Amino acid sequence: MAERRIAFRLNGREVSCTVRDHETLAAMLRDRFQLYSVRESCAQGLCGCCTVIVDGLAVSGCLYLAPLVDGKSVETVEGLGEEGRLDPVQTAFIEHGAFQCGFCTPGMVLMSHQLLQENPQPDQEAIAHYLSGNLCRCATYPEIVEAVRAAAQGSHVAKEEKSHG
């Protein structure tokens, strides 16, 4: 089995490791970097539990081959928030009880974060569209929608405050 050395940016830090050609991004992040927020569940790219951001684009870590991140930037939920402070999306998820078992939560949080970067004021339709690839078997969907809305509101308010300040 062929192996290769790759180097990439992981949650803002330059890292390198040796991977096998057939290794998935999810397996590499878990086995070599202990990033357990990346969770293989359906293994078909359908549930969103292994969501990872590669060069600003959400991918399924269970389908994306690890060697392909060579030279790229990879973000997981462990990299969210600054200096031990939670990201507003995470805070909103807590305040609105937007999870139960928590297994799908990192994927949901990452996608919601991504959505707000692209569309700071999403409507219900935009939220449903963006999160339609993430499954929550506990069906905490109504609370997730509320949390995303609240996070959008919060970031909106925060920006206004900044511009006024």
Next chain:
Amino acid sequence: MTREVGRSLPRLESEAKVTGRAEYIHNLTLPGMVYGKIVRSTVAHGRIRRIDASQADRLPGVVAVITAAEVARIVQDPYYGPAFHDQPVLAVDKVHYVGDPVALVVGEDRDVLEAAADLVAVEYEELPAVFDERAAAEPGAPVIHEVIRPAATFTDLKNLKPASGSNVAMAYQLRHGDLEAGFAQADYIFEDEFHSHQVTHTPLEPIVTVAEPRGDGGLDIYTSSQSPSFVRMELARLLKWPENRIRVRTAYLGGGFGAKLYMKLEPLAAVAALLLRRPVKLSLSMEEQFYTITRHGATVRLKTGVTRDGRMVARACTIWWNGGAYADIGPRVTQKSGFTAAGPYDIPHVSIDSYAVYTNLPPAGALRGFGIPQLVWAYESQADLIAHRLGIDPWEFRWKNALRPDRPHATGTLMRDAGVLEVLQELKRLMRWDEPFDRGSGTRRRGRGIAIGLKAAITPTTSVAIVNLYGDGSCAVYSSTVDMGQGSDTVLAQLAAEVLGLDAREVRIVHPDTDVTPYDMATLGSRSTYHMGNAVLRAAEEVRHQLRAIGSEIFKCRPEEVELQDGHLVAGERRVSFKEAMEWRFGMQAGNLIGVGSFTPTYKKPDPATGESEDITTFWMVGGNGAEVEVDTETGRVTVTKLVTVGDAGKALNPGLVRTQLSGAALMQLGFTLFEEMRFEDGQVVNASLADYKLLGMRDLPSSVVAEFVEVGATHGPFGAKGIGEVGSLAVSPAVANAVFDAVGVRITSLPLTPEKVLRALKEQAGEIWEEVE
């Protein structure tokens, strides 16, 4: 006034969950660990002629191939199960369904194992198979298990007598009143049959177990189990060890819903680890979850006698449960759910016959509601049929027949603390039942429906808890309740905090570890808040008693004058912290104050002939659902626009968590109602993946989702609380079907409510011929 109880505190583990740092067994790796991959039967029923593992064995990276022959070196009698000992660790001589575990390939490289499993060649002599529960119960059907042995682990299952030589694993009957006389009083008799399909749990953290042999000859099991105490007990029985040689630990579960109950991967992981003398991790793939545990398909036949003025006077219920190849907890479903088959109604004459039937399908067990949704599907669909025929409003019909307080349920147990009327009233309010309703037009027709279900808490079961106050005054609760998303950690902390005058966020919940946390029957059947809640209350009260005794010595007053507030003992103006109290008692920051609480409710076994008992359950669960739908008459597609859920919480200890449990359960059930369906061809699941078995997603959310609770205090519940985890799921399916009927006048009697089924019914109603296109 309570401070902690009744407060919508966010889950204690919130931050760990949103940062991806919560602990799951899914993440566990141990030094020297190897992985296993199960080789599964490709035939539905057959004798194993030969297993050739030589090719797999030679593959680099494969450590061992284990079959029943190797299992026998560790476990002589390899059959297990909570009701019957019918499931072998690996198939012995025979296989009973497509997917039955036949061998285990073990190795260091997970990727190699996939290939290795394919290289294990198994030759079968196929036997006739049977898949339908009605056909399997007929005399002359192929017999799936020649001999069945009862397990007798749980007292309530001790009287189950399996019938060998037939596929009817167990028959439960109830006889209440005089059925003949009842039907003679009736002006109308309705006879209908309803079918529920097989669905499955698919927790997003698939079932996973790690087994590690210890140097001292013991065994550690790390498992995504809802029932750690049972796993220890049943593994000890298999190994003929004392329970104290086995340690079972769990973490947070990435969903359970009943899939992770009793034993699943634990026996195979244990045997493999003991054979190889190293840690072994077994993880199911999503596909394999479909082969491991399902929800019972069921056929329910109801014959109901009604008077002209709309009173139900007699009801005969016959239920065939499709149990699949191994009984798992099916016999308990057959009995415990079976006895509620006549619904939450005051019917003087009732008979119930409930049959657990073996078939050559994957085993069926508990899934959020424990058989009740299949029964409610039948009796609440029929309730609307009757109301419509009699020209009575569906809500009025239910209100008229509802079991009032202190009236006897069909089992003879009096209805107490059961919010049947309160749930109906709240349902009516939230559905705006008395207001005009937009019925749509053209090809978009709108309708609304309601339904209500009743469930009895599984009784009797035991929970034990320990509350431990440490030398610095901080507190921990030791409980074997498993938090799989329902929020038990938070609620148990709230209860302990309430008694001890602490903030729940300061209470540490020690997760299940059978070396540390005491016995709990299991996390199932909405039982933890009530049973473990009571145990934690009692344990905390014991610690409070000890603290007050210390306080009375410090303050020179009577113990009952000592209050516990904000981590302090208080008597009038005087205050000392718990830490100071501990220092006073032990001379330094040291020692423990330990309280132990245990809870086992009262219960009276039903009479085997009549099925009656005056104390059949420790509390009743009542849940109602309402749905507004839009039916596209050109495609048959049903869109649920509003979903209302009402549950009787007894007392909501954490209202936020209660609402989330109610709406989550209802939405899960909505998926089962509209599209989730396991499909089989010759016993083979043909849609065992999330690509072909559709789970409810963000796009399927009704535009209005309402979840509310009523509080009809449970006399023996902690602060009056009851369990709520399953309550939201009970009546969703008939509420939606009743709404479809209301919209377009077609009655679907078989789940799920697919567009094809609805369209076919619409065409038939219009007298049009359905063209089958092959």
